[in-house]
Amino acid sequence: MSFLQCKSVSHAYVSKHDTKLVLKEINLGIDEGEFISFIGPSGCGKTTLLSIISGLLNQTDGDVILENDVISKPNDKIGYMLQQDYLFPWKTIEENILIGLKIRNKLKEKNKQYALDLLKEMNLAEVINKYPGELSGGMRQRAALVRTLATKPKLLLLDEPFSALDFQTKLKLENLVFDTLKSRNKTAILVTHDIGEAIAMSDRIYCLSANPGKISSIFDIPKELRTLSPFEARHHKKYAELFQTVWQEMDRLEN
Amino acid sequence: MSFLQCKSVSHAYVSKHDTKLVLKEINLGIDEGEFISFIGPSGCGKTTLLSIISGLLNQTDGDVILENDVISKPNDKIGYMLQQDYLFPWKTIEENILIGLKIRNKLKEKNKQYALDLLKEMNLAEVINKYPGELSGGMRQRAALVRTLATKPKLLLLDEPFSALDFQTKLKLENLVFDTLKSRNKTAILVTHDIGEAIAMSDRIYCLSANPGKISSIFDIPKELRTLSPFEARHHKKYAELFQTVWQEMDRLEN
Amino acid sequence: MQSFFKLFGRRWIVLKTERLLQLQKSYVKKLRKEKHFILLMQFVIFLSFFALWELSSTLHWIDPLLFSKPSKIISLFFEKLAEGTMLTHVGVTLLETIFGFLLGTSIGTILAAILWSSNLFAKVSDPYLVILNAMPKVALGPILIVSFGPGYVSIIAMGAIISVIITTLVVYSAFNNVDENYVKVMKTFGATKWQCFKEVILPNCFPTIISTLKVNVGLSWVGVIVGEFLVSQKGLGYLIIYGFQVFNFTLVLLSLIIIAVFATLMYKLVEVVEHKLIKNHSNS
Amino acid sequence: MQSFFKLFGRRWIVLKTERLLQLQKSYVKKLRKEKHFILLMQFVIFLSFFALWELSSTLHWIDPLLFSKPSKIISLFFEKLAEGTMLTHVGVTLLETIFGFLLGTSIGTILAAILWSSNLFAKVSDPYLVILNAMPKVALGPILIVSFGPGYVSIIAMGAIISVIITTLVVYSAFNNVDENYVKVMKTFGATKWQCFKEVILPNCFPTIISTLKVNVGLSWVGVIVGEFLVSQKGLGYLIIYGFQVFNFTLVLLSLIIIAVFATLMYKLVEVVEHKLIKNHSNS
C-alpha cells in the first residue's frame, strides 16, 4: 500500500444558498519519498485537497490514509506550508521556528537543536533574533520552511510556496527546497500555478480540472529530469517538450 | 537623434539623515517603435528611472529628451503603467479607462470611441459597466493597459506589469501586450524581474547594477527571437542560451 | 475495505445530486435551528430581564421608587403618547442630534480637506488639533452656554463640537493614507491637485468618512444629552433631568429606554447607508 | 550641446561626493527653515490668541465677567498652586481617569475574549451589544449614582462604562479579523483554541488593543468629567461646576485649561507607549 492514499475523496462546500461540489472522487496514491505536484485552474480545489490531506478540513466523502492511519485531524507526520510565509510578525525568527515544537510540547534540547541546525543550513543563522518584518521575501519563505520542517514531518504539503517571490529568488528557492527535501527523503505535495515549476521539481504531476475538481490527467516526469536540480531541469530539452504538453492540457482545462 | 534620450541622468534621494545616489549617469537612446527592457536587482533604481522619464520625478542631474523636448513634467506623449493595475475601485471600467481623457480635457466622441474599441479588442467589452473588484487579475491588468493607451501615448513605460499575475495569465498577457504595442508601433520600456520575460518581449535589454544604479551591460536580442511572439520565443533554442548569459550577469550583479 | 469504497464511490456518483441536496438541506436545517435557538435565547434574556425587574420591584427586593418597574414604565409611555408630549420630546432630541451630527461630520471633513490641501497649514495646526482632540468636550458646556446662550444652539453646538475634531483627524489621516500610486496614476495624466482630490482622494476615503459617521452618531447623542442636561426645555435629556427633579424615576427610565431605542435605530440606519455606499468600493 | 553634457558629466563625477554633500546640506537647511517657520507660526498663533483674548476682555469687546482674561487666569493659577488645593484637584481627576480607563479597557478586552471563545454567545449577545453601544452612556449617570452610591466609585464607573462596550466591539472585531491563515498554521501543529488565542489572536490584536487605548483615554476623561459634574467635591470637573455656581468664570476657564493640558499629556503618553509596543509588530 502507498504511503499516502486518497480514496474517493469528495468535498462539497455547503452554504446557505447552495452547495458546491469542489472535489469529486479524488483517488491517488503516493509513495514515500515521492515529490508530487498538483496543477490546475484557479478555484479547482487544490487548496481544499491539501487541507483535507492535512486533516484541517473534513471531507464530505472518502478517506485519506497515511501509513495505515485514517487522517481526520492534524497529524504530527504532516507539515503544511501556506502560500505566503505567515511567519508571526510579533515573534522573532527563533520563536517562529520553534512554535510547532512548543505547541506539540516537544521543546526538548535535541529537537530545538535540530531546528536551529536547519536554520543554519538555510543561511539564516544570523537573523535568528530578528523579526520577520526585517527580512526579505526569500528569507522569510526559508524561515517558514524551517518552521514546517522543525517538527520533522514525513509528509510536506506546499501550497504555492514560491508564488509571492520574484523570479530569481524563486528559482533559487526551488533548488534549495528540492535539495532539502530529497536529502531527507521527505514525501512532498506541491501545489502550483507554474507549469515549469511543477515539471522541474516533481516526479509526477496531477492536473486537476475544475467544477468539480477531479484528476483530469497525470504526467510522469521522465527520469532524465527527475534527477536534475530544478534549475538544470528547466534547461533540459525534455523540459520544453513536456511544458508544451502540459500547457496545452491546462489550456484545454481552462476553456 | 533618438526618439528618447537619457543624457547623463543621475538621481539622488535626499533625506534628513543621508543622501543616497540611486542613479548614476544613465545614458541611453531609444528609437521609435523599439521595445526595451530594464532588469536589475531589487532597489537598483528601475522605478526611479521610469519616474524620471515620465516626468513625475525631477532628476538631480542630466536630461531626458523625448522627440527634442526636455521632459520635466508629465507629458501627453507618455503613458505609464504601474506594477499593480491601480484601477480605481469606485469607478466602473468605463469610467476608469476614460479618466485620462477626462483629466486631459479630451473627452471627445472620437477619442472615447478609440478607448472603447481598445476595450473591445482586449475582450473586455462585456465588463464595461462592472467595477474592478468584480474582475480577475488578468482582466484588470488588461483594463489598466487600455486606460494607459486611451490617451494615445507614443511612449509606454511598463513597471513590472505582469508580476502580480499567475504564470499562465502572465504568458497570455505578454503576447497580448506585445501584439498590441507592435501593431501600433508604440515605443515601450518594460521593467521586470523576470529574465525570461525580458528576453521574450524586448529588442534590447539593459542590465542595471545597484548602488548606485548604472547600466552594467546591454544585451541585444537576436533577430530570430524579436520577430517571434513572446510565447514562441520562450521555446526557441536561442532563448535558453541568452537566458543563461543574462542569468549569470544578474547573479554577478546581485553578489 | 477497498471494495467497500469502490461500491460506495459508485453509489455516490449515482446519488450525486440527491446527496448534495440532502447535504444542503441538513445544513440549512442546522442553520435554521441555530438561528431559532439564538432568537429564543435573546427573547428569553429579554423577557427574563424585564420579568425579574418587575418581580423584584413588586416584591421590594429593589426599591420600586428608584428602579420603578416595567409595567409602570409602559403605562407611562402610553399615557405620554396619548398626551402627545412624548412625540415632541423625541422629535426635539432627534432633530438636535441629527443637526449636530451632520454639522460635526461636514465641518470635520471640510477641515480635513483644508489640512490636506496645505501641508504647511497641517503642520502648524498639528499641536492644536492634538489638544482639541484630547480635550473632553463635555467640559466646555458652560462656555457654550455663555457663547451661544441657553438654547437649542448650544445643544446642537455640543452635539457637533464633540465629533468635529475626531472627524477631522480620522478623515485627514485617511486622505494621507491613500495609496500614493493612485495619485501617481492621476499625475501621469497631468492631473492638478484639485483633480486628484476630487477623483481619487475623496472617493477613496468615502468608506472612512462613512465609517466615522457611525462613531459620530454616537458622539452626537452624547453631546446632545449632555447639552440637554445643561440647558433645555424639551427633549429626552430634559425629561431625565426633569424626572429627577420631581423624583419620577419611571419617567427617567422611560426616557432612557426611548433614548436607547432611537440611538440604536439611528446607528443601524447609518450602518445600512454605509453598507449601501461602500458595496462597490471594496477592491477584491 | 552634447559636448556640454559630456563635460558636465565628467565634472560631475569628480565632484560627486562634494555635490551630494551639498545637496544634503541645502536640503537639511530647507527642512530646518521650514521647521523654524512652523514653530514661529505656532507661537504666533498661541500668542495672538491669548493677546487678543486679554485685549478684548480689557477693552470690553467681550464680557470680562463671562470670558475672564488670561492674566487673571494665570494669577488665579499661582494663587491656587500656592494654596496647594490645585494639586489635589488635579490628582483626584487624574486618578479617577486612569482607573476608569484601565478598567474600561481591561473589562472590554476580557469581554471580547469571551465573545470570541463562544460564537453562539457572541451571536446571542449581538443585539444587546449594539444597543449598549449606541446608548449615550452619559445618560446613565443618575443610575450609576443610585447603584454605586454618590462617590468615587460612581465617577470611576462612569469613566469605565463609557469605554467598555466600544472596546469590546473593536477588539472582538479585531479578534475575528485576524488572518485565518495564521490560525491555520497553528492548527497544522495541532494547537488548541486556547493556544491559538494566546499565541496568535491576542498578540496579533495587540496593536488594535493599544490603539483603542488612545480612544479610551479620551472617553474616560469625558466620563470622569461628567461624573464629577454629578457627584464630587474634588477634581477638575467639580471646580468647573463650583466655579460656575459661584460665578467665577476665571476658575472655570483655569480648570478647562488644566484639563486640556493633562488630557493632552495623557494622550501623548499613550501614544508613546503605542509606538514602543507596536514597533516590532508591523509586518513589512
Next chain:
Amino acid sequence: SKEETQKIRVAEVTRSIFYAPFYVALENGYFEEEGLEIDLKTTWGGDKTMTALLSDGADVALVGSETTIYVYAQGAKDPVINFAQLTQTDGTFLVSREKIDNFSWDDLKGSTFLGMRKGGMPQMVGEFVLRKHGIDPHNDMTLIQNIEYANVPNAFASGTGDFVQLFEPVASMFEEQGIGHIVASFGEESGHVPYTVFMAKQSYLTDNEEAMKKFTKAIYKAQKWVESHSAEEIAKVIAPYFEDTELSLIETVTANYKNQGSFATDPILDEEEWENLQNIMDQSGELPKQVDYKTLVNTKIAKEVMKK
C-alpha cells in the same frame, strides 16, 4: 402702552411649587392684563440662569439673590439688580431616614448628613441653621456635600445618609412613600431671606422701567391672590405646570410652604433680609465681599407698584 404687548423673556432657576405665585400670575393672566407676554424658560441651576441673563439669553431671571452678589464681586460693569421678591424663606426640609417622635437638632450630632452642593443657597442656609443650633457641620457630623442638586434625593433613597436636606415635592413624596420623615423645615429656621427674586441687568431695568413696573404689578397681584386663597385652590391653578405630579401632592406641598410663610406677600426686598443673606453667606465662607443693599436692590419699582 397697553396697545402693544411687550415680550419678556424670563429664565427660572428650576420648576418648583415653591414659585407658586409666579405660576398663578401666569395662569390667571395677570401679565396679559398688563400687556406683557412672558416667554418662560427653565434654565436648570442658578449658574445657568445667571448666564442666560448675562449673555442676553433672558431679560429677567428668577433665582436666588446670592448670585447677584457673586456677579457683582467679579466686577460686573452692568450689575444685576434685584427688583421683586418671590419667596422669602428657604424652601428645603430636613428629612430623616428613621421616624423620630421628639426631634431635637442635637439628634443630628454624629449622624451622616446629606447636604446640598457647595456654593448654592440651600447649602449655605443649611449650614447656617445647623450652626444656629450649635452644630458644627464640618466636625459634629459626617457631611456629604458632593452631589449635584438633582441627584441628592436618589442618593438618599438608595441608602446614603441618616438625614437629608430636600426640596419639595420630594420631601413630601418621601414622607408619603415612607422613605423618610420630615422632621424640620429649614425655611422656618432660616428667618427671612431673599431666597428667590426676580432680577435684571441694570441697563435693562433703566431702559424698560415701565415694563418692569407692569411685571412687578402682576407678581404683586398674584402674591395677594395666593395669600387670600387656600392651598387647594392654588394647587388647582398651578397644576398645569406640574404635569407629572399628582394634584394632592401639589396641594400638600403648597400648604407646607404657605403655612411657613415662604411665599413673599409683597415684592419688596427688605434691607433686613439682605443683611441676613450676607450674614449667612459670610458664615459659609462664600461671601466674596460685603455689598451695600442699595447697590444691588431696587425697591423703587416695588414700592411704586404697591402704592397704586
